[in-house]
Amino acid sequence: MATLREIKQRIAGVEKTQQITRALKMVAAVKFRKAQQSIVQARPYAYRLINIMGHVAYDIDRSLHPLLSVREPQKIGFVIITADQGLCGSFNANIIRRAEAEIRNNADKQVSLILIGRKGADYFSRRNYEIIGKYTRFFKDLTFRQADEIEDLVRELYLEQKLDRIYLLYNEFKSALRQDVMVEQLLPVTPILPERCTGYVEFAFEPDAIKFLDILIPRYLNVAIWHVLLESYASEMGARMTAMEYATENAENIIHNLTMEYNKLRQEKITAEILEIVSSGEAMKATR
Template identity: 40%
Template sequence: MANLRDIRNRIDSIENTKQVTRAMKMVAAAKLRRAQERIFEARPYAYKLRELIGHLTDKLEDVGHPLFQQPDTDGVLLIIVTADRGLAGAFNSNVIKTAEAEIEAKYTAERKQGNLYLLCVGRKGHEHFARRDYQLVGDFRNVFDGLNFSLAKKVVEAAHEGFDRAIWGHVDMVYNEFKNTISQNRIVEPLLPLPKEQFLTPVMEEEDLPEIDDTLEVDYIFEPGAEQIMNALVPRFLNYQMWRALLESNAAEQGARMVAMDNATSNAEELRDELQLKYNRARQNAITMEILDISSGAEALES
C-alpha cells in the first residue's frame, strides 16, 4: 500500500494543476469571444470589397492586373498559420499535417529542386519546419499576443515581393478555420495569383441575399476608371484575405485551447477522486492495523 503522505502530495499536486487548467480555460473563453467579435466586425467590409472587385472584373474585358497573372517560374510559397503556444489539443499538429500532406501530394518535385518556400506565421509551425530543413521566408514567431492588421500587411508584402520578382509563381495559405468551439476546418486556399472564379461566387449564402429584380441590369459608372479602382482595391483585398486567415486561426486556437483545458480539468478531477478513494482505503487500512496491534497487545497483557 502506498504511503499516505505520498498519496496526499499527489492529490495536492493534481488539485493545483486543476486550478491552472481551469484558469486557462476561462482565459481562452474570454479571448475566444473577442476573436469572434473581430471576425464579425471584419465581414461587412470584406463582403463589399469582394463585391466591388467582382463588378470590376465583369466590367473589364481583360483584367491586366499583375496579381491576376502567374509568373513564369516553378517556385511555390506556402503560408502556414499555426499558434505560438501549445496546450491546444491537436490544433497545431492538424494544420502541420495538412501542410505536409499538401507538400507531398502537389509539391514534392518543387521541394527536391529547391523551389519550395514556407512562410510560417506562429512559433510552432516555424520551429517544426525549421528542424526539417525547409526553406523559410521571414520570421513571424510570437506575434499572436498583439495580433493586428499590420501583421497581415507584412505577410502579404513578403509574399508579394517574391511573386513580383518571380521567385515563386504560386502562393497558397494553410490554416485552421474557426467552425465552433469543438471543431475546426483545415483550409488550403490560393492567395496568388488571384483566382477570378472566387469573385464570381456570392459572398453570402443564397438565403441571406436580398431579393432583387432579375429583369433589371445595373450599369455602374466607375470614376476615375475601372483599372485605377482595381489597382487600388486588389492590394486591400489581399491584405484582407491574410487578415481573415489570421483571425480565423486565432479564434480556432482559443476554441481548441478552451476545449483542451476543459478536458484536462475533468481528467484532473477524475484522477483526484481516484486518489482520494485510494487515500481513504490506505488510511482505513492503517487505522485497522493500529486497532489490531492494540487488541493484540491487550490480549497479551491479559494472558
C-alpha cells in the same frame, strides 16, 4: 504500493495543476469572446471583398495586372498560420500535418514557406524546408498593420516571380469545439464563375481598369490576410479554452481516484492498528 504520504503529495500536485488549467481556461475564455466578436464583425466585409475580387478576376483581362497573371506553377509558397503557444489541443498539430501533406503533394515543385506563429516556425525551422518569412510572437498584440506587413511580402514575391502560387493554410473558426483546416489560394486571384454565385453583375471601371486594380488588389490582399489571422486567433482561443476545460475535468477525476485510494489505504492502516491492539489485549488476558 504507494504510501499515504506519497498519495497525499500526488493529490497536492494535481490540485496545483488543476488551479493552473482553470486559470488558463478563464483567460482563454475572455480572449475567446473578444476574438469571436472580431471575426464575426470582420467576416461580412471580407467575404464581400473576396467575392468582388473573384468576379473581377473572371470578367477582366488578366494580363492587365501582374498580380492577376497566371504562370506555370513551378514555385509554390505556403503561408502557414499556427499559434505562438501550445496547450490548445490538436490546433497546431492539425495545421502542421496538413502543411506537410500539401508539401508532399507538390514534391515536384520548389516549395517555400512563410511561417506565422512560433509553433510552426519552431517545427519547420528544425527540418529541411526553405523558409522565406518568419513571424513569431505575432498574436500577442494582433493589429491590421501586421496583415500589411505580410501583404507587402507576398505581393513582392509574386511580382518578382519568386513564387507562382501562394496559398494560405489556417484554422477556420466554427465554434469553440470545432476548427476546420483550410487551404486557400491567395495569388493569383481565383476567378468566381457567374453560375457559382448569386447577384452576379458585370463591372464598369472608372476611370479605367488598371487604376481600379491598383487600388482593389492590395486592399483585397490586406483584408484576406487579416481575415485568416482573425480566424486562426479565434480558433486558437476556442481550442485552448476547450483543452483547458477538459484538462481541469481530468484533474478532478484524478483527484477523486487518488482520494479514494488514500482513504482506502488509510482505512486499511486503521483496521490493521485496531487488530494489533485487540490482539495485544487478548494476548495479555491469556498470560494472566
